[in-house]
Amino acid sequence: MAYHSFLLEPISCHAWNKDRTQIALCPNNHEVHIYRKDGAKWNKIHELKEHNGQVTGIDWAPESNRLVTCGTDRNAYVWTLKGNVWKPTLVILRINRAARCVRWSPRENKFAVGSGSRLISICYFEQENDWWVCKHIKKPIRSTVLSLDWHPNNVLLAAGSCDFKCRIFSAYIKEVEERPSPTPWGSKMPFGELMFESSSSCGWVHSICFSASGSRVAWVSHDSTLCLADAGKKMAVASLCTETLPLLAVTFITENSLVAAGHDCCPMLFTYEESQGTLTFGGKLDVPKQSSQRGLTARERFQNLDKKASSDTANASLDTLHKNSISQISVLTGGKDKCSQFCTTGMDGGMSIWDVKVSNPCPSLRLG
Amino acid sequence: TRRRTGEALRAFHTAIRSSPGSARNPAMKEQAQGTMLKVLTSFKSSEIEQAVNSLDRNGVDLLMKYIYKGFEKPTENSSAILLQWHEKALAVGGLGSIVRVLTARKTV
Numbered sequence: 001m002a003y004h005s006f007l008l009e010p011i012s013c014h015a016w017n018k019d020r021t022q023i024a025l026c027p028n029n030h031e032v033h034i035y036r037k038d039g040a041k042w043n044k045i046h047e048l049k050e051h052n053g054q055v056t057g058i059d060w061a062p063e064s065n066r067l068v069t070c071g072t073d074r075n076a077y078v079w080t081l082k083g084n085v086w087k088p089t090l091v092i093l094r095i096n097r098a099a100r101c102v103r104w105s106p107r108e109n110k111f112a113v114g115s116g117s118r119l120i121s122i123c124y125f126e127q128e129n130d131w132w133v134c135k136h137i138k139k140p141i142r143s144t145v146l147s148l149d150w151h152p153n154n155v156l157l158a159a160g161s162c163d164f165k166c167r168i169f170s171a172y173i174k175e176v177e178e179r180p181s182p183t184p185w186g187s188k189m190p191f192g193e194l195m196f197e198s199s200s201s202c203g204w205v206h207s208i209c210f211s212a213s214g215s216r217v218a219w220v221s222h223d224s225t226l227c228l229a230d231a232g233k234k235m236a237v238a239s240l241c242t243e244t245l246p247l248l249a250v251t252f253i254t255e256n257s258l259v260a261a262g263h264d265c266c267p268m269l270f271t272y273e274e275s276q277g278t279l280t281f282g283g284k285l286d287v288p289k290q291s292s293q294r295g296l297t298a299r300e301r302f303q304n305l306d307k308k309a310s311s312d313t314a315n316a317s318l319d320t321l322h323k324n325s326i327s328q329i330s331v332l333t334g335g336k337d338k339c340s341q342f343c344t345t346g347m348d349g350g351m352s353i354w355d356v357k358v359s360n361p362c363p364s365l366r367l368g
Numbered sequence: 369t370r371r372r373t374g375e376a377l378r379a380f381h382t383a384i385r386s387s388p389g390s391a392r393n394p395a396m397k398e399q400a401q402g403t404m405l406k407v408l409t410s411f412k413s414s415e416i417e418q419a420v421n422s423l424d425r426n427g428v429d430l431l432m433k434y435i436y437k438g439f440e441k442p443t444e445n446s447s448a449i450l451l452q453w454h455e456k457a458l459a460v461g462g463l464g465s466i467v468r469v470l471t472a473r474k475t476v
Contacts, residue, residue: 202471223471224464241425243462 003321004042006035007349012055013328014345018062020332024048025345026055032069034086050077050088057102059111068111070099076113076123078132091132093121101147107154109176114145120159122171122191137169137192147207151214155180155189158217160205166219166227168196184215184231196235201225203246206262207329211252212337216272220247220260228258228272228279238272240279249329253339253356257282261326261344265318267354285354286320324348373415379407380419384427387434387476397476401441404434404476409449420456428461429468433476436469 012026022045024034032055034046053072060067067079067086074095077088093099097116104111113121113134118141123134143162150157150171157171170189172180185195196217203222210217218228224246227239247262256274261267266286272279324347332353334340345351383404388396411419423431435457438450457465 200473202468202473222467224467241429241464241468243464245463246467 002354003350003352005348005350006042009349010324010327010347011345011349011351013058014330014343014351015058015060015067016330016332016343017060017065023351024058024060024067025351026058026069027349028054030054030071030073032058032067046086048079048086048088051075053098056098056100057113059102059104061104061108064108066104066108068102068104070102070113070115072098074099074115076102076111076121078111089132091123091134093123093134094136095119095121097144100144103148103150105150105154105171106152107177110154110171110173112148112150112157112171114148114159114161116144118143118145118161120145120148120157120169120171122157122173124173124176126175135173135191137171139192140194140197141167143204146205147219149208149210149217151183151185151210152212153180153183153214156183156185156195156210156214158208158210158219160208160219162204164200164203164205164221166196166198166205166208166217166229167194168217169194185235196229196231198227198229198237201227201239206247207249207260209251209258209336211255212335213255216252216255218250218252218258218272220250220262222246226250226258226260226270226279230272230274230277233274233277236277238277238279240270240281242281244268248325248327249344251329251331251339251342252336253331253334253342255337259285259329259339259342259354259356261329263325264320265322265325265346265348266320267326267329267342267344286322321352322346322348322350373412373418376407376411376415377419377422379410381422383407384423384430387430389474401434401437401476405438405443405446408434408438408453409446411449411453413449413452416452416456420453420460423460425461428457429465430476432457432461432465433469433472437476 007027009028014025022036030051032048035042036045051071055071057070070076076091079086095115095117099113099115101114110124120137121134123132126133145159145161147160155172158168170193172189172191201221205219208219215231224242229237245263247260250260256272258270259267268284269282271282326344326346328345330343331339332341
């Protein structure tokens with residue numbers, strides 16, 4: 001079954017291990033639960049209890065198999081598996097507001113935490129002191145950082161914020177890596193350098209994503225828009241005003257296609273046409289089955305007209321798989337350039353896995 | 369007096385095109401609101417759908433902003449015709465167009 005109901009409450013955040021046999025999620029409280037897939041069933045195998053506030057972000061490093069979590073308690077923990085127990089190491093983020101999102105860098109030698117302190121903490125391990133330290137990126141962020149995504153070069157970091165902007169910063173840490181070579185976003189990348197900043201949309205930026213090559217970045221905002229900046233076109237921004245409720249999560253599935261989902265409770269496909277610099281809506285994945293429509297009595301029609309100012313006979317219950325907003329999307333197989341499977345979790349406590357059929361000219365989606 | 373459909377449509381497009389946009393002058397905005405309301409209320413119900421379909425995405429968003437502005441300051445009978453405009457604009461712009469009315473930083 002491609003949809004699994006884990007909880008009756010929202011899944012705050014989730015992360016998969018490398019071979020996709022285990023999922024770590026926060027069940028809307030201060031804990032992280034790890035489930036393992038055994039055949040068709042999901043069994044809870046670990047409960048990670050260390051945070052004193054809701055866990056707002058989880059990321060699972062595929063190669064080093066370490067977890068990093070962050071929460072409203074203003075802390076982050078790096079978890080290492082010792083035998084059969086996950087051991088936490090506290091990381092001092094030096095923030096005075098809730099942490100909101102966390103991401104391992106591609107080489108897993110750093111991680112970034114976005115917070116309500118209007119800054120990003122870039123954390124790396126200092127060998128001499130056996131201790132995680134962090135540096136802050138502050139300017140010119142004016143509000144909570146809601147989402148982060150790393151460029152494949154392990155240095156550039158995209159951040160979406162409640163100040164309505166998407167930005168790309170350099171998070172170069174000379175202690176752990178060599179100088180990065182030039183990218184389409186720029187050549188000089190000292191720590192904290194602002195490489196790109198979008199002009200203001202009118203909504204909080206909920207989710208942000210680099211394409212697999214890193215030359216494109218896409219984001220979704222609370223004003224029901226989807227935007228894409230293309231470094232290959234001098235950072236030109238294409239934007240689409242959608243007809244849907246605001247989207248909360250977005251990911252690339254090929255270099256030209258995106259899947260996004262949000263308060264309409266179903267994933268949707270979008271395609272980027274590079275030559276025209278346009279984004280177009282490619283359809284909702286979750287096409288509800290047409291439920292049989294019985295005729296309405298005259299009385300019911302009049303009541304509909306009175307209550308809803310329309311005699312539309314569509315029923316009010318949700319026909320989508322997820323029964324509440326989808327808050328996170330993760331790529332399962334194929335990477336962001338040839339994604340063949342992705343996963344959604346939402347406020348209905350459910351997790352769903354979707355298959356993608358990648359075909360030219362643009363992918364179509366099928367429920368897995 | 370009754371307007372012919374063509375005149376109403378032309379007045380409509382002119383009002384949409386000459387919307388003050390980022391002008392902060394409140395007097396200008398009020399005047400634009402008044403003009404738009406007059407144009408919208410001068411339409412017959414049967415003409416509304418055609419007018420909405422003649423707009424592009426930005427035009428539909430702008431129309432939706434004016435519809436809600438019209439709701440804010442109702443005159444006698446204005447809400448009834450505005451509700452009809454709302455139904456047609458919603459069919460084209462979707463809930464997203466209403467979301468953008470709520471999130472807009474520059475109001476009409």
